Amino acid sequence: xxxxxxxxxxxxxxxxxxxxxxxxxxxxxxxxxxxxxxxxxxxxxxxxxxxxxxxxxxxxxxxxxxxxxxxxxxxxxxxxxxxxxxxxxxxxxxxxxxxxxxxxxxxxxxxxxxxxxxxxxxxxxxxxxxxxxxxxxxxxxxxxxxxxxxxxxxxxxxxxxxxxxxxxxxxxxxxxxxxxxxxxxxxxxxxxxxxxxxxxxxxxxxxxxxxxxxxxxxxxxxxxxxxxxxxxxxxxxxxxxxxxxxxxxxxxxxxxxxxxxxxxxxxxxxxxxxxxxxxxxxxxxxxxxxxxxxxxxxxxxxxxxxxxxxxxxxxxxxxxxxxxxx
Amino acid sequence: xxxxxxxxxxxxxxxxxxxxxxxxxxxxxxxxxxxxxxxxxxxxxxxxxxxxxxxxxxxxxxxxxxxxxxxxxxxxxxxxxxxxxxxxxxxxxxxxxxxxxxxxxxxxxxxxxxxxxxxxxxxxxxxxxxxxxxxxxxxxxxxxxxxxxxxxxxxxxxxxxxxxxxxxxxxxxxxxxxxxxxxxxxxxxxxxxxxxxxxxxxxxxxxxxxxxxxxxxxxxxxxxxxxxxxxxxxxxxxxxxxxxxxxxxxxxxxxxxxxxxxxxxxxxxxxxxxxxxxxxxxxxxxxxxxxxxxxxxxxxxxxxxxxxxxxxxxxxxxxxxxxxxxxxxxxxxxxxxxxxxxxxxxxxxxxxxxxxxxxxxxxxxxxxxxxxxxxxxxxxxxxxxxxxxxxxxxxxxxxxxxxxxxxxxxxxxxxxxxxxxxxxxxxxxxxxxxxxxxxxxxxxxxxxxxxxxxxxxxxxxxxxxxxxxxxxxxxxxxxxxxxxxxxxxxxxxxxxxxxxxxxxxxxxxxxxxxxxxxxxxxxxxxxxxxxxxxxxxxxxxxxxxxxxxxxxxxxxxxxxxxxxxxxxxxxxxxxxxxxxxxxxxxxxxxxx
Numbered sequence: 062x063x064x065x066x067x068x069x070x071x072x073x074x075x076x077x078x079x080x081x082x083x084x085x086x087x088x089x090x091x092x093x094x095x096x097x098x099x100x101x102x103x104x105x106x107x108x109x110x111x112x113x114x115x116x117x118x119x120x121x122x123x124x125x126x127x128x129x130x131x132x133x134x135x136x137x138x139x140x141x142x143x144x145x146x147x148x149x150x151x152x153x154x155x156x157x158x159x160x161x162x163x164x165x166x167x168x169x170x171x172x173x174x175x176x177x178x179x180x181x182x183x184x185x186x187x188x189x190x191x192x193x194x195x196x197x198x199x200x201x202x203x204x205x206x207x208x209x210x211x212x213x214x215x216x217x218x219x220x221x222x223x224x225x226x227x228x229x230x231x232x233x234x235x236x237x238x239x240x241x242x243x244x245x246x247x248x249x250x251x252x253x254x255x256x257x258x259x260x261x262x263x264x265x266x267x268x269x270x271x272x273x274x275x276x277x278x279x280x281x282x283x284x285x286x287x288x289x290x291x292x293x294x295x296x297x298x299x300x301x302x303x304x305x306x307x308x309x310x311x312x313x314x315x316x317x318x319x320x321x322x323x324x325x326x327x328x329x330x331x332x333x334x335x336x337x338x339x340x341x342x343x344x345x346x347x348x349x350x351x352x353x354x355x356x357x358x359x360x361x362x363x364x365x366x367x368x369x370x371x372x373x374x375x376x377x378x379x380x381x382x383x384x385x386x387x
Numbered sequence: 388x389x390x391x392x393x394x395x396x397x398x399x400x401x402x403x404x405x406x407x408x409x410x411x412x413x414x415x416x417x418x419x420x421x422x423x424x425x426x427x428x429x430x431x432x433x434x435x436x437x438x439x440x441x442x443x444x445x446x447x448x449x450x451x452x453x454x455x456x457x458x459x460x461x462x463x464x465x466x467x468x469x470x471x472x473x474x475x476x477x478x479x480x481x482x483x484x485x486x487x488x489x490x491x492x493x494x495x496x497x498x499x500x501x502x503x504x505x506x507x508x509x510x511x512x513x514x515x516x517x518x519x520x521x522x523x524x525x526x527x528x529x530x531x532x533x534x535x536x537x538x539x540x541x542x543x544x545x546x547x548x549x550x551x552x553x554x555x556x557x558x559x560x561x562x563x564x565x566x567x568x569x570x571x572x573x574x575x576x577x578x579x580x581x582x583x584x585x586x587x588x589x590x591x592x593x594x595x596x597x598x599x600x601x602x603x604x605x606x607x608x609x610x611x612x613x614x615x616x617x618x619x620x621x622x623x624x625x626x627x628x629x630x631x632x633x634x635x636x637x638x639x640x641x642x643x644x645x646x647x648x649x650x651x652x653x654x655x656x657x658x659x660x661x662x663x664x665x666x667x668x669x670x671x672x673x674x675x676x677x678x679x680x681x682x683x684x685x686x687x688x689x690x691x692x693x694x695x696x697x698x699x700x701x702x703x704x705x706x707x708x709x710x711x712x713x714x715x716x717x718x719x720x721x722x723x724x725x726x727x728x729x730x731x732x733x734x735x736x737x738x739x740x741x742x743x744x745x746x747x748x749x750x751x752x753x754x755x756x757x758x759x760x761x762x763x764x765x766x767x768x769x770x771x772x773x774x775x776x777x778x779x780x781x782x783x784x785x786x787x788x789x790x791x792x793x794x795x796x797x798x799x800x801x802x803x804x805x806x807x808x809x810x811x812x813x814x815x816x817x818x819x820x821x822x823x824x825x826x827x828x829x830x831x832x833x834x835x836x837x838x839x840x841x842x843x844x845x846x847x848x849x850x851x852x853x854x855x856x857x858x859x860x861x862x863x864x865x866x867x868x869x870x871x872x873x874x875x876x877x878x879x880x881x882x883x884x885x886x887x888x889x890x891x892x893x894x895x896x897x898x899x900x901x902x903x904x905x906x907x908x909x910x911x912x913x914x915x916x917x918x919x920x921x922x923x924x925x926x927x928x929x930x931x932x933x934x935x936x937x938x939x940x941x942x943x944x945x946x947x948x949x950x951x952x953x954x955x956x957x958x959x960x961x962x963x964x965x966x967x968x969x970x971x972x973x974x975x976x977x978x979x
Contacts, residue, residue: 093845100852100886102869106532106879107886112524146443146527147593155614218661222686231654232616236645239611239619332650337435337615341650345434350845 066371073367077360081131084359088352089123095143095350117143130353134360140353144346149357153339159233160331160338164323166254170262171269178266179273183281184300186274198267206264207329213260214333229253231335257334261327269312276308283307306380313380317373321365408478408498412633413471415975416960419632419640426978427619427643428955429664431655435615435648439592439601441571442520445529450612451592453620453646455569455605459969463605464567465495465514465551470959470968473760473872473919475563479509479570481549490917493553493562494546502625503572504601504608511545513570513604516577518543521568525585533565541565558915560874560922572602606630606974607644620644630974640957640977660687665955666970669693669948672744678950688953694946696965697748697756700868702822704729704810704940705889707863708899711856716808720861720890721899724783726937730773731780734829738943742821746948749774750941752930754875755868757947757966761875761926768927770934781833789834798834807836808861811850814841822942823864852886855894863889864942872967874914874922876929882907890938902936954979 096113099105114120118129130140139149178198182191201209217228229235233253234246241249280286281304289303331338339358346354412418432448441451455463460470467478477483479501484493501509521528522540534541539556546552553566579587592601594612601609607620620643627637647664649655656674659667660681669675669691681687706726710717719725735749751772754761773779789798789806798806810827812819820841827837850860867887870877879885883903884896891899898904906929913925947966951958957976964970 091845092843093849097845097848100848101865101867105529106535108535108538109531112531113527116525116527144445145437145594146440146445146589147438151593151595159615232647234613234616236617238613335616335648335650335654337613337648341615342435 065374069367069371076367077363080363081134081356081360082127084356084363085127085130086123088350088355091350093350094119095352097350126352130356139357139360142346142354143351144349144354149353152354153342153358153361156337156339156342159336160327160340161323162233162250163254163258163327163331163336163338166251167258167261167327168319168323170258171265174262175266175269176273179270180277180300180305182270182274183277183304186278194270198270201264202267204264205329206261206327207333209264210257210260210330210333213256217256228256230256233337253336257327257330257336261330272312273308276311277304280304280308310377310381313376314373316376317369317371318366320369320372321362406481406498406500407629407631409631409633409635410638410972410975411469414959414963414972415957416963417956417958419636419957419975419977422636422640423956423977423979424640425642426640427645428641428973428976428978430644430646430666431649431658431664432646433649433652433655436594436612436618436646438594439596439609439612440589441569441592442526442528442576442588448646450609450618451569451571453618453644454601454603454607454609457606457974458972460967461972462567463569463603465497466563466567468872468968470963475567484553484566488554490558490562491555493555493566495551495553495566497549497551498629499549501604501629504603504623504625505572506625507572507574507602509570509604510548510573511551512548512573512577514551514568515543515545516573516580517568517571520571520576520580520585520588523585523588526588530568533568558917560914560916561871562917564871564873570604572604575602606639610643615648617648618646620646632975638974640975641973644973659689659950659952662687662952665952667950669950671945672746675746675948690949690951690953690958692949692961692964692970694746695949695961695970696947696967697750698868698945698947699755699757699870699966700866700944701750701753701755702819702864702866702942702944703753704733704826704862704864704942705851705938706808707858707860708891709856709858709893710861715804716861719787719806720808722787723936724786726940727773728780728783728833729830730937730940731776731783732829732833732835733826733940733942734775735943736775737829738822738825741825742818743943743945746946747943748946750944751934752941753877753880753933753939754926754930755870756944758872758875761872761923761930764923764927765930765934766927768924768931770927770930772934773937775829777829777833784833784835792834796831796834797836805836806834807838809838809840810862810864811840811842811847811860812864813844813847815844816841818945819864819866826864826942851889852892854886854892854896858892875926876910876913878910878914881910881929900936902932903938906932906936 095117096110096119099110118126133140141147142149142152145152178194182194185191214230217230220226221228229252233250235249238246238249286299286303289299294303327338328340331340332344343355343358436450437446438444439450444451461467463479465478465480466475468474469476479498481496481498484495486493497511503509518534520526521530522534524531536556536559541556542554544552544554555562559565576588576591579591594614598609598611603623606623606626608623610619610621612618622639622642630638632638647658649658652670655667656677658664660677669678675691675693678687678689678691682689682691706720708717708721710720739745739747739749748756750756752762752765752770754765756762784798784806788800791799793799793805800806810823812823823839827839830837847863847865850858851863851865853859867877867880877887880887882888883891883898891903898907909925909929909932913922913929916922916925949964949970951970955976956979958971959968
């Protein structure tokens, strides 16, 4: 185990270095910089723009900026955001936490919807129930999640107007959040999370359901399952222990990829639901060319991707006795 | 006993000396005669607040800005402009300043009895510290420029605890505006600055700072901040001691002010239509129509006032005079007849109707149309206009030598070269894209080929602000906003050499035409004129020269609309509202 981890660590260094170079210089490729819009302000003098450029280090060539940034990063300093004038980590950390809540919630819903449906589809293959589930899921798969979210918001608004029920349609907390008890605050956040999480889980569920269904069907037809059945194990054990455990191996292998996905938020859904996650902040950062905020965040996701892959490998070894990490 | 005596003394001392600022009754059309108090004003902001630190903040809407503001104009500062006549009133100052040294020295008495939200008195030290930190270029404050005139510093001296002396390097019409900055607490920032310099200032009041440590000189103080969601402000309990309505009641009437982060202008409108926020900007005809429908349908109780005034912004086409690589084109762009012809081609009425949905005004000057007094002075001075007139345009172009048309219907010179140029604007701005399209279509009618291409915004700005003998563009369609109503000409727009002197910007920044030299002279002359009427007259002269030279073709400006929820009272009278002053002061607003 230890040699395996060490080897992965050494392997990750060139990966990270290359990734950081790419990230930094791709952002630099865009024309202009953070201060370009200020040049169009009739009241900001050239002297002040020059002073700001000096303060931000934007007057130096890109490779110097890069080396400076890398040097600081080795000391755990990801640089200063131009917009916020604060360390990058301080800004993105609360946002990552918010996104994490939403992503975790939707992940739980995602698995608890797709796994039963996938298994059901395989066990009752081509039954009316299976077909109905397929039709609905395929239909939902066709919508981009943010569009589905807009439709959901529309219907919730109609329900709100008709019944006067206070169903939250945006944000993460209610207006009176500060006055609530800790338990009330938790409940309040849950209330705001459930709808976006559900929309995301449902719109993504079709893919995983199909994978599980296909894998289950394949494994169910294999010799060892037939042997197990012939030995007289119960139907439940045959499905869950012998079939399901083998069917989810490809999914476990993909879990590592979820780690960066967890913190990089749920994309446009956060924008549509005005959720204070990482995406709206990142979009603003890209729009204003807040170099270190974008680069810092991307580096963190890259690191997490590497860690996630390691975790996947370890998990796979746990689930599949044939695989050994070393 | 000693203590009780001291308190009694202190009480009499404050009540005797603290003359409050009384808001004129005319500042609101709806008096709060029932003395309604409490409640929360709910507003929205497009993107998250970035910092609480007043010295590093660079946003239009910011937390420190909100704490000291009083509506869309006016904030905690020495002087406050009266929205009725643009005059400066003493606000945190006790009286008008004593002016000496030929209008360069201002001695200002500070209003006694003012306190920060933590109860500490506001004194001269707070202004001095604030000025020192703003002018430290290592801090990178956005107000840095405010304390310099022509690169020479304005100095501020403390005479005593309640007296300040401002020394300007030259006479300036913007003196009152420049003296009007919010004082931040010396007991917070001064201490840090003396011990740790600029770096210590940058570390203060970040988004991670607990709201309880934030101190405000203004009406509001931060109560809570939730990243990406909402910021709530509560009233400064001491503010009402020196801010009274016309009947002597303490202000503000409201308890709280909250900003919700919407991330998107459509989401802002949706929140307004759902009654979740009290006010929303109306961007265009579509926003107005949706609001009107909601009001007519009975789902929203709100007041909608379309076309209150023009916006404080401009849109224009500028032609590049510095094209040494293409002498023919350079000669063309430098020809005043060509530029007048281009102004005749601009079908401003069609632009207002098609691009702005009929909600806008035609413009013919660099002065934003909302600054009516300056516009009137320009008209009085006889500033010429070259309105839409294709026949006139053809005539002018014929004078330059374009009399023949080729097979495609485009004008050609003697050598058979087509009269054409490239026009760019920033991609994604639909209004500007439509303006350019209309201009190109009209140009085609007289035989001018305009190759109109929207390009990336940052590229465009770099082209526009580039210096040199051969700058990389033909013509650019863009707009400006920002600037005040005291001297409504941009310091880096009008004088030669400024980076927004977009039509002529050679390496040495010299003027090319006598008109430019005259405009530069008039700019500095008007800037140094303290008398409002005289200054506006000089501005009128400037507008006349500018109109004749037509260095930049001004097109149209959008209109400002007002919409607010019916639960809100205390707005301005309709004729006081405009894009510069907004529609209300927070201090006089109340929840019905």
